Amino acid sequence: MRLIQEHRLSFTPAPAPQGGWRLALMALGIVALLPAGAHWLRVHGEVQALQARIAAVQPRRAAPAALPPAMQKEQEQQVKVVAEAIRQLNLPVPRLLKTLQAPADMHVALLGVDLNGQPSQDNTEPAAAKAAPAPHGPAGSLKIAAEAETAQDMLNYLAFLSQQPLFRSVYLVKHEMAGNGEARPYRFQLEAQWRQ
Template identity: 30%
Template sequence: MKKVRIDFAPPGLRRALFRAPHAWSAIAAALVLVVPLATSALHYREELREHERRVEQVEARTRAEAPRPKAPPAPVPAAQAGAVNAAVLQLNLPWRGLHDAVQAATPPTVALLALEPDAKKRSLRITAEAKGSDDMIAYVEALQRLDWFDAVALARHEINEQDPNRPIRFQVDAQWRAAP
């Protein structure tokens, strides 16, 4: 016959643990699982603190290296601004268009010696030589017919006596249009 345990005491946790043999093995298994879990949690917490410390260092370094707001630039003196504007005007000179227009109007009987543009006045001084006065006048008239120029005028002329061919050296002033 089997042994019968008769116990009239009220049931409690301590009594249940004492009486159940499997309860001790469940507690031991729980302890075996809790210990590695606790060490992993502590290790993760240390890594998290180290990561936060590195992030703070990087943010501090970034704040230190960040460009500081610059002071507003000093006003440019009027003389310097004028010089810069004159240089910009000279650089924005329509060289190709002027050259092409003058070259298109220049006949083979006229030799171009110099082109002197003045961007501020939108004027061009042309120095050239021609074999005769008729060629010179024809050249000035050809320049006047070009759409590039508003006003074309013969500024001066002279005969080169030292040259055996006696060419006429002359200067023409031409005002070019703002938008050809």
């Protein structure tokens, strides 16, 4: 039997032995970089010192002092007033008024629209109701005072507003017949809430 010798073939050249001149060149490069490293360390230290001085010079923001309860309550009331003013400024008034316009076949006249959700101050309300301050309705609510020639016109107008996509709900608050003559119109109040 013949012994098969195993030979490893290598297609990469064998590394050249490290000569003395290569080690000397590497040592020379390290020596050349030492001053640059020392300069970087010195500059880094100066930058840190300057940042510390800048931080010391800048005014410190003091934590807001806690307000006394009376002032805190007053400030909360002011915030509520401002929020209510912003809500009123953001009301879609032109769109609401256009939606409230009755079709030509309904004989309905708008007497008043209260965008704050407060009851109107007409003569039909009792004196006790006028004297008591009414709370604001929910955001997005309005009261409508109107007059119709017939009860059917009043109901048709209520149904018309209920079908408008702008309103979430519309309901009749009160109604009455006005005047003493033959043609006695119906005065009524509606409350509507629109979608936000």
